[in-house]
Amino acid sequence: MDNVAAAPLLPEVREAMLPYLGQIFGNPQSLHNWGDGAREALEGAREQVAALIGGASEEIVFTSSGTEANNMAVKGIARARSEKGKHIIVSAIEHFSVFNSARTMQREGFEISLAPVDSTGTVIPAELLKLVRPDTVLISVMHASGEVGTIQPLAEIAAGLPKDGPVLHTDAVASAGNIPVDVKKLGVQALSMAGNQFNGPRGSAALWIKRGVRILPLLDGGIQEGGRRPGTEDVPAIAGLGKAAEIAKRDLEVRMERLSGLRDMLIEGVLGEVEHSVLTGHPVNRLPGYASFCLRFIEGEAILMLLNSHGIAAASGSACTSRALKASHVLLAMGINHELAQGSVLFTLGPNNDAEDVKYVLENLPKVVDRLRQMSPLYSKYLKEQKG
């Protein structure tokens, strides 16, 4: 149940990619016939991706990853608009690809402001809007958190922005293909998405940039993607992305309903059966497949290892789990303390999970938790305090 880390490739997507790994190996930029098939694939995929998010196909730029799309949006838009001003606002729970891009811009002379979130991981629009200045050129707020699943009030933020003011970019990597995403309804001018978050191939992603919004390329090169993203196109990956986008759009409602049902079953089960557990993220405005918790008195890596021994894959934002040994900045920004953040565990459900899987987790998680609590000094302290 760690679909966010590696969602399985759909068989139909694989089928759509195969021709471009075989007979149709042409370069879309070639003028001869061999290039035609590849060119068609590219333009077909562009339409499929644009349709998924309600944009126009010529506004889509293919990239190699959500990380690249975010880098391109933050750096490319900030640099293109630097004459207008040098102030950027990002939310406190952004992905590192946005955060660190903002940091890079800081080294290039920009000022960065962090917009706070409340305890549900929701950006507070009024607080963000207070940070807007005449020289603010870019605001980046993710559409939904890949860590706690909270969906952000982007439309509300967009509505409060001055006309012809800052460009609003959203990192929709966790949401696109999983919940309805419509760039017009959201009111954004740039949006990042990635295929591997909705059962498309890795290495396939896109940035949507509204017509008229200026952006500088990250790389200098040729004319591919209108010069905005030079480099020979990865046609098989892009064809797969297009197919995955088409399927995601087609199946969105059914999938959402199914996954939300499983998610709610898991959330209710965990909160009901595991004492001292809290749900992280928003109780209602959350991604369909996301069930995230903090379990008190125990540590996430140990939880994951024991779950793994029962054949259950999950993720955690605990300090011990992270390579840098730092607790998740998302959890901390939500006001969760270091000790509670240690007990973070995240289940992400996907197309291959069913009610049996959820039941299996609900059978085993309490045992795992109990076992670790039996050896936790914090838990025994707590029990002693309870006794008085």
Next chain:
Amino acid sequence: MPVYSEKVMQHFMNPHNVGEIEDADGVGEIGNPVCGDMMTFYIKVKDNRIEDVKYKTFGCGAAIAVSSMVSDLVKGKTLEEALTVTPSMVAKELEGLPKNKLHCSNLGAQALHKAIKNYAIKNKIDIPGLTDKEEPEEDEHACET
């Protein structure tokens, strides 16, 4: 998840000597400055020997394996012998630890030393090797909060 040695996995899946000693002769509690975790060691001493040792650990898989290994290494040993247990020794006995998990082995050795020190103070005795062993070994990680 980090790749742990088989030894670490064995101790993690089946930790030895977990628990508390109600009437312990020495108790040592230590918090991990790196990731905020915690370990408590309890010892029962008889004739200068660690007759029984137990612990509780709030931490990662490595920390749990470390505490189990430390308890194995010192059970039945004299206090002087127990004080010679170092984090690197523990890591070696566990067939190595991933680099960013070495600090978890400090946790184990330090908590044990603290328990022995606690015993020494309570009984007003001097144990050779105690004072110079009590300082934590150099930690590779800066403490970031």
